[in-house]
Amino acid sequence: GAVVSQHPSWVICKSGTSVKIECRSLDFQATTMFWYRQFPKQSLMLMATSNEGSKATYEQGVEKDKFLINHASLTLSTLTVTSAHPEDSSFYICSARDAFPQENPYEQYFGPGTRLTVT
Amino acid sequence: ELKVEQNPLFLSMQEGKNYTIYCNYSTTSDRLYWYRQDPGKSLESLFVLLSNGAVKQEGRLMASLDTKARLSTLHITAAVHDLSATYFCAVDPDSNYQLIWGAGTKLIIKP
Numbered sequence: 748g749a750v751v752s753q754h755p756s757w758v759i760c761k762s763g764t765s766v767k768i769e770c771r772s773l774d775f776q777a778t779t780m781f782w783y784r785q786f787p788k789q790s791l792m793l794m795a796t797s798n799e800g801s802k803a804t805y806e807q808g809v810e811k812d813k814f815l816i817n818h819a820s821l822t823l824s825t826l827t828v829t830s831a832h833p834e835d836s837s838f839y840i841c842s843a844r845d846a847f848p849q850e851n852p853y854e855q856y857f858g859p860g861t862r863l864t865v866t
Numbered sequence: 867e868l869k870v871e872q873n874p875l876f877l878s879m880q881e882g883k884n885y886t887i888y889c890n891y892s893t894t895s896d897r898l899y900w901y902r903q904d905p906g907k908s909l910e911s912l913f914v915l916l917s918n919g920a921v922k923q924e925g926r927l928m929a930s931l932d933t934k935a936r937l938s939t940l941h942i943t944a945a946v947h948d949l950s951a952t953y954f955c956a957v958d959p960d961s962n963y964q965l966i967w968g969a970g971t972k973l974i975i976k977p
Contacts, residue, residue: 790969791956857908859907862906
């Protein structure tokens with residue numbers, strides 16, 4: 748089945764530093780990936796849509812300069828949290844759409860998530 | 867404003883009982899999704915419902931969709947402890963896979 752990985756699975760960083768999170772589709776090509784954040788015991792909030800070879804589209808209220816997204820290949824999207832602050836601490840989840848779905852054309856496949864703690 | 871409302875938000879039940887989680891949404895959507903999330907984990911896809919009257923079943927879980935009422939239900943039959951998790955519904959109003967999520971229903975099933 749379609750597998751999406753994220754790296755790292757958890758990270759602790761100091762306030763003011765930047766953190767990069769990778770999202771990879773392991774056995775399929777993904778022209779579109781999505782980045783979500785989830786606060787404890789809350790729902791998912793879509794942050795941005797990442798399109799291979801073009802600029803990401805951000806949801807209203809999400810700072811583009813703070814959350815840099817790069818989708819340089821059909822299997823990799825990265826989210827960089829720049830100048831992180833404690834309020835950026837969250838669970839970040841990516842998902843990916845199979846560009847050539849053989850089964851389940853309406854699915855998106857979720858990564859295992861990255862827990863970011865900013866101290 | 868697009869809204870997806872789930873109820874209940876929290877449900878504690880005994881093994882062997884039946885219960886239903888409801889998902890109402892405020893705009894038209896061609897697709898409705900149900901996901902399961904275990905604590906500290908990512909999302910597991912349960913069902914994708916694509917048309918009015920769609921019903922899908924997997925084990926003790928059955929999902930249905932009424933697009934006219936903008937309502938989906940997730941029915942649990944003879945619950946077992948392993949079904950304890952948080953269940954989310956989500957809709958795709960623009961058919962572009964940018965999902966709008968419900969708040970989630972935390973389900974605890976006691977032996």
